[in-house]
Amino acid sequence: MKSLWKGLALILVLSICSLKVLVAQSDAYQLTIDASTSKAKIQPTMYGIFFEDINFAADGGLYAELVKNRGFEFPLPKMGWLEPNSDRHSLNTASGMGTIIKTENQPANRNILRVMVNNDQGYELINEGFRGMGIKEGQAYDLSFQAAKGEGRISQINFQLIGENGKVIGETSVAPTSANWQVYTSVIKADATAEKARLKITFQGTGLIDLDMISLFPQDTWKGRKYGLRKDLVQLLYDMDPGFLRFPGGCIVEGRTLAQRYQWKKTVGPIEEREALVNRWNTEFNHRLTPDYYQSFGLGFFEYFQLAEDIGAEAMPILGCGMACQFNTGELVPMDELGPYVQDALDLIEFANGDVSTPWGKVRSEMGHPEPFNMTYIGIGNEQWGPEYIKRYLVFEEAIKAKYPDIVIISGSGPFPDGEYFEYGMEELTKLNAAIVDEHYYRSPEWFRENATRYDSYDRNGPKIFAGEYAAQSVAIASPDNKNNWNCALSEAAYMTGLERNADLVVMTSYAPLMAHAEGWQWTPDMIWFNNLQAYGTANYYVQKMYANNAGTDLLQVTLDGQPVTGQHQLYASSVMDENTNQVIVKVANTGAEAQSLKLVFNGAKVGKEAEVWTMATDELEAVNSFEEPMKISPQASTAMLKKSSLEVKIPAHAFVVYKIGLR
Structure with missing residues (x-):
């Protein structure tokens, strides 16, 4: 008798489970993709x-470029530049100073900086960059500038990258040689990383020198x-x-x-x-x-x-x-x-x-x-x-x-x-x-x-x-x-x-x-x-x-109950064919707060047995990516199997999903 009751109970449980499966299947929203006809060509310029x-x-x-106002051409010509040791009110004791000189040689580059170094007390010229300069350990940086020597004996110009802690993280020196304008170049290799470094320029010797187009670039560019x-x-x-x-x-x-x-x-x-x-x-x-x-x-x-x-x-x-x-x-x-x-x-x-x-x-x-x-x-x-x-x-x-x-x-x-x-x-x-x-x-x-x-x-x-x-x-x-x-x-x-x-x-x-x-x-x-x-x-x-x-080459029609999928049940969908990869691609957004069962049915084409799936989803609608979590909301890859030319999936709540299915 106990065995009979156990058997009946098992049958009842299996029946309930089968009923649940049937209910779940009947609750699935069917998206029908017509792969037999191109509704329009997708232009190569569609997404730019x-x-x-x-x-x-x-x-x-x-x-x-890491130097801000490299040519001293801003309306305030020294914007971005600092002279921490210059004393404009006591020139006899100041270490030196820079003066903007206007020229009329050509309209685009009117200003130069005339630096006067008075003594060996350490005149400094510092560029602050664009909210600092991003410098990476082990990377090389191309330095270039234009200079023309004036009176005096300035024998060397020193360039140093200074980190946030005030320490030198890279340096080079250049000897100016000509009284005529000349372009000088060098390379600074960084031995530390700094997000907000600065470029400091100092001089050996005293006298006058004109500077322009002071520039610093990473060598590791695109x-x-x-x-x-x-x-x-x-x-x-x-x-x-x-x-x-x-x-x-x-x-x-x-x-x-x-x-x-x-x-x-x-x-x-x-x-x-x-x-x-x-x-x-x-x-x-x-x-x-x-x-x-x-x-x-x-x-x-x-x-x-x-x-x-x-x-x-x-x-x-x-x-x-x-x-x-x-x-x-x-x-x-x-x-x-x-x-x-x-x-x-x-x-x-x-x-x-x-x-x-x-x-x-x-x-x-x-x-x-x-x-x-x-x-x-x-x-x-x-x-x-x-x-x-x-x-x-x-x-x-x-x-x-x-x-x-x-x-x-x-x-x-x-x-x-x-x-x-x-x-x-x-x-x-x-x-x-x-x-x-x-x-x-x-x-x-x-x-x-x-x-x-x-x-x-x-x-x-x-x-x-x-x-x-x-x-x-x-x-x-x-x-x-x-x-x-x-x-x-x-x-x-x-x-x-x-x-x-x-x-x-x-x-x-x-x-x-x-x-x-x-x-x-x-x-x-x-x-x-x-x-x-x-x-x-x-x-x-x-x-x-x-x-x-996943732009594709040809627009396909995708419908829900015979209508375009434009928000019914908080679902949105579009579909394309890519003749280059021989795939049908379906894009679906579920803006609702609940996961939803979908059945993707493909008419007019023989599809493969496996779908490539890319999913972006989170229930945190206020969530954002950040420097600390740059990939927090990003596409996640998975696969799904098709049965009889249809794909049965559950799209998560608050999700955007791309389904890619190969054609046979």
């Missing part, structure tokens, strides 16, 4: 990078180029496999005034001849005043084109259209004086693509790149709005199309994704048959989740779309308290399924801003954070990378 010199992203960041780019930052960009690089901004294109606008011609040619300019972000925000923020243009248009080429991206320069930033002065160039601005655009195309026999092609060649850069895109205006922009854009378009009909021109719909400015701009640009319109939006995470269908109803006969600047704001636009938290990144991942689902219309996308120095930022959030020694990608970076690394 937007670079702007904000947050010390160029000088003090991507551009690896591709080992002398005076090049910071290797770890470029590596993060390269790893994204971006389709394009948009540069140089952003609002710095426009300038607060037209006189302070970005002028590309002043950023090419010899480094010492590039005219420095105030960075328009230096005192823009009271919460982060950075009056020492200037542009040396060591990272200029040639270097931008070269960087794009290095990372396999299309170069996408943006030029001003004769309108200063409308959030500042809104200064306008009169229409009858717009000619030089238009000529700048035509000359830029020649610089990028022209034969070496052309004037600007020759400049490019002399800088070391005789082959053309083969530029395809050019942007006119950053985020201008209103009738004045449309009038100016039309002049540029007519001139460019007349001379370079194959160049694709990118226009802009203003700074907002809706409202009067946006509606006017889109209407007028549609009338003009504009090729690509750049849209910008900085909104809440909720906005991004709620607008995943934004482009579903756009007119397919109108312009193509470039989502050129976007980022979820955890607090509010321009708030210093914005964080690159998982809630923002996950919401962007959900929104991006809508960008991908509309790949017939949306042909370019990029997060913004790209980079921020931990002690030199003005705007948050930002995709990549760095200090003088380290750099890390945020959760937002890894979402962007997941999309860019």
Whole structure:
């Protein structure tokens, strides 16, 4: 009898378990992927990078120069330089002093420093770098400077790297030999690491000597180029496999005034001849005043084109259209004086693509790149709005199309994704048959989740779309308290399924801003954070990378109950095929607080038996990556097995997952 009861109990338990399995299976949401038909081609430019010199992203960041104000060209010419032992009020006893001397030899490099060393009490000249200098033990640093000896007997110039503790961590000496200007070079090898080192210069002997263009670069730059780019930052960009690089901004294109606008011609040619300019972000925000923020243009248009080429991206320069930033002065160039601005655009195309026999092609060649850069895109205006922009854009378009009909021109719909400015701009640009319109939006995470269908109803006969600047704001636009938290990144991942689902219309996308120095930022959030020694990608970076690394070549339809997956049950999805890797790729975001069972069914293609799975997930919506935990929120790899051409998985709560399945 006991055996009978035991048997019945076992049957009951097994029945309950079977019922639970059936219930679990019936609760699974079925995503159906139609792999039989390409809905649209995914453009190679679909996922790219937007670079702007904000947050010390160029000088003090991507551009690896360690000396701030190396040519003494800031409006306060000694900004960044210290003279701790100089006594200006008692010259008879002072160890020495430096005096700025203005020359008129050429407009870009007017200032030199005339150093007078009075005695052997130790005159010192110290450069503080960009919130210090990042120096790594065992690394070599290229020193260069220009000098001309004056009266007296200065026999040697000593250069020392001083760590935070005041100790010398590397040094070299150079003997100046000529009364004429001469370039001197040497190498400093560091025997310790310091995040905030300084460069100290002292002199042997007394007398006068003129100095200029004092420079220090790591030898370990991207591709080992002398005076090049910071290797770890470029590596993060390269790893994204971006389709394009948009540069140089952003609002710095426009300038607060037209006189302070970005002028590309002043950023090419010899480094010492590039005219420095105030960075328009230096005192823009009271919460982060950075009056020492200037542009040396060591990272200029040639270097931008070269960087794009290095990372396999299309170069996408943006030029001003004769309108200063409308959030500042809104200064306008009169229409009858717009000619030089238009000529700048035509000359830029020649610089990028022209034969070496052309004037600007020759400049490019002399800088070391005789082959053309083969530029395809050019942007006119950053985020201008209103009738004045449309009038100016039309002049540029007519001139460019007349001379370079194959160049694709990118226009802009203003700074907002809706409202009067946006509606006017889109209407007028549609009338003009504009090729690509750049849209910008900085909104809440909720906005991004709620607008995943934004482009579903756009007119397919109108312009193509470039989502050129976007980022979820955890607090509010321009708030210093914005964080690159998982809630923002996950919401962007959900929104991006809508960008991908509309790949017939949306042909370019990029997060913004790209980079921020931990002690030199003005705007948050930002995709990549760095200090003088380290750099890390945020959760937002890894979402962007997941999309860019899995862009595919053809858009596929993915549905839930016959409808696009746009937030039902807090699920968002898109799918592509990659004809190069012979894979189907499905991207799914679960913005809900519960894990969910999914069944991915593939129609119209024979799929393999194993799926590659990349998962980003955490229930800590406020979690962020950091210098201490740079990979806290990053993709984790696993595998899953398919059964009868379907994949049954459980997607975690608050997760973004990419499923990659090979085709047979």
